[in-house]
Amino acid sequence: MAATTTRIIARETRDAELPKGIVHRFALTAVQDHTDLNVGFHKALKTWETSTGGELYHFPITDSPKLLEFDGDIRPYFHEDVRETLIYKHRVRLVPDLLVLTDAGVNPASSKPLQSFLTANVGRSVIIPAVQIALESLPRMFTADPAFAMTTGCCTVPNYKSGPAGKAASLNHQYGALIVEIDSDGAIFPRHVQPDETGAFQDLDRVYLSNGEVRDKERVWGISWGDLQHAFADEAIYTASFGWSPKQRRKVTDDNILDALRPYYSFLEDTNEFRLRGHHNIKDPHFRTSVLQEGTVEDEIAAAVAFVNALDRPLTETIVKESNHDLFLARWLKSPEGRIDPENAAYWHELNGVLHRSLGGKHPINIVEHAMRRAGLSDTVVYLPCGESYVVGDVENGLHGHQGLNGSNGTTTTFSKIGFKTNTGHGHAPTISGGSYRSGASCVRDRGFNVGGLTTEAPGHIVHYMTGGRALLLLQPDGRHRACGELACRSGNPRLAA
Known part of the structure; x- marks a missing residue:
């Protein structure tokens, strides 16, 4: 009997075609198939979306490789609250220097999610959907601008196969999301956020709660x-x-x-x-x-x-x-x-x-x-x-x-x-x-x-942060640590998951 194989489907890379001259904000997080959400954290992410005018997107992760290579609609395998914003049929190039590798297929139990993808965007910045939060500065020519490989973190509860690897992964499970701001000149500002036990998280001086409340001018730890x-x-x-x-x-x-x-x-x-x-x-x-x-x-x-x-x-x-x-x-x-x-x-x-x-x-x-x-x-x-x-x-x-x-x-x-x-x-x-x-x-x-x-x-x-999470503030050569231009209107952006 011939051994069964999983075929690899070549995914299209789609340019987000973001309007220029305004700020765009995204919250990117991974979700596992057949798995419940961390409800408090997901609600807090929705609070962020509503209050900032940004957009929340989800990317699939699974310990079944065949699911990501399935050519049909995989949305029914994921929680109903994420299906409309689940991106899986195409990779997304948010700007020329930033690629979201939606089909990376990193196993939820992986402790080294970046290992195979550091060069996936030919030396430019790349985002990998994964449970573990990771970031690495990429090698480049001495005078070139910095580039990074980074993961998203996830908003689904631990769900691992039995065995030592699964038990170790459950102990190190990381809830999180990657906030990506793209300034009006195209400069990229990625920052991780991580929730406390209620799901609330802090990003810079604002805390987003699961009940829709936003606390401004909060100090950091x-x-x-x-x-x-x-x-x-x-x-x-x-x-x-x-x-x-x-x-x-x-x-x-x-x-x-x-x-x-x-x-x-x-x-x-x-x-x-x-x-x-x-x-x-x-x-x-x-x-x-x-x-x-x-x-x-x-x-x-x-x-x-x-x-x-x-x-x-x-x-x-x-x-x-x-x-x-x-x-x-x-x-x-x-x-x-x-x-x-x-x-x-x-x-x-x-x-x-x-x-x-x-x-x-x-x-x-x-x-x-x-x-x-x-x-x-x-x-x-x-x-x-x-x-x-x-x-x-x-x-x-x-x-x-x-x-x-x-x-x-x-x-x-x-x-x-x-x-x-x-x-x-x-x-x-x-x-x-x-x-x-x-x-x-x-x-x-x-x-x-x-x-x-x-x-x-x-x-x-x-x-x-006071909520317990940590983030790296990555600065542009001119000192900016966040987008400073005009806030983008949601209606002005093409839907990435369309």
Whole structure:
């Protein structure tokens, strides 16, 4: 008897043909066949749809591959409340740089939903319907704009086959949706949302409830900012994120993410760059000559401290997380280079004197914190030494990300395998993998020693919502983190599921 096979149907890719010059908003989520909805979450998504003028769409997932290759109407296999907005007969290209791979066919139990689809849109952004929430920055040429592969999350209850894989998947089931805003100039802004136990979810400063209510101007629990590396501050990203102009060294606007979202906790990654005497170029005579007019190590630390003090808000706890770039100061103090460095020798000897005098005691001084406090770091700013825990809700924020397991380098793969959620920085490539979220960068991409070739670096911050969910805010080069143009009217959009 011949073995039965599942034939693969070539799905058409349909251009959404969105009208230009206005904003378009979509909420995209996956639904499993023969499975009930998370009713509260689905109602909250409908609240979002009604209040924003956006459009909610559903994409099929199944553990039966034959269903997605069936050439007929598969809608009867799915919950009646999603059938009219279920897209399955064609792939959707929302804009030239964003493809929704509706027929990806990721098994609901898959723990690595992006693995086979990173190149599905030829290096441009792609969305994969899947239960697990995941995001990865895609490799590209150094000067090219960022692109991402990302999943949707789902709004159906756990329904897995028996066995170890199904039991593991049920423990890691993730309710969620991907909000996609397309600005009037075509710029893309994707953000994940996740519900609390009632189904309510927060997106930026608005909370959407299952009863149709919307709460405005809500604070967020915390923000983990993309690596700062202040000496390489990106003017547009810093201004949009904090209202701070690195060039003018002052706050220039109240229209910024920090003041809009008003986090209870503000985590600063890689605050100092330690550019002037970093190990990347300390032995480069050409570099040393080029920065002669830029001041001293002490000046660089003082500039970073002035920036941190400007971020401090009365109702926000500002936390400087000691990171690998901060620790470059301690590395420099161990090098004999400093004692014969005309511009920095006095500072090098002073800090070494403080450090050596403390080493015989029970509690040696943290020399990086000492240098920052000496430069005027506010007493209200918390300095978190490397490796100390700082938990907000159920998320560990104490790890910068440069230190991994047993002395190895840190990776999102490592952090995704531990038994608690983490927010980290360090990699400059925004990533979501299991319970591990990694922010991007707030500094410029070209930092002298890393020019050329391929990159995955991109600006981005982690937002932790009061409802418990987290999202990556992916910023455009001009600093935008959300669509800013005129809201699209629903009647102006062609129905994607038609």
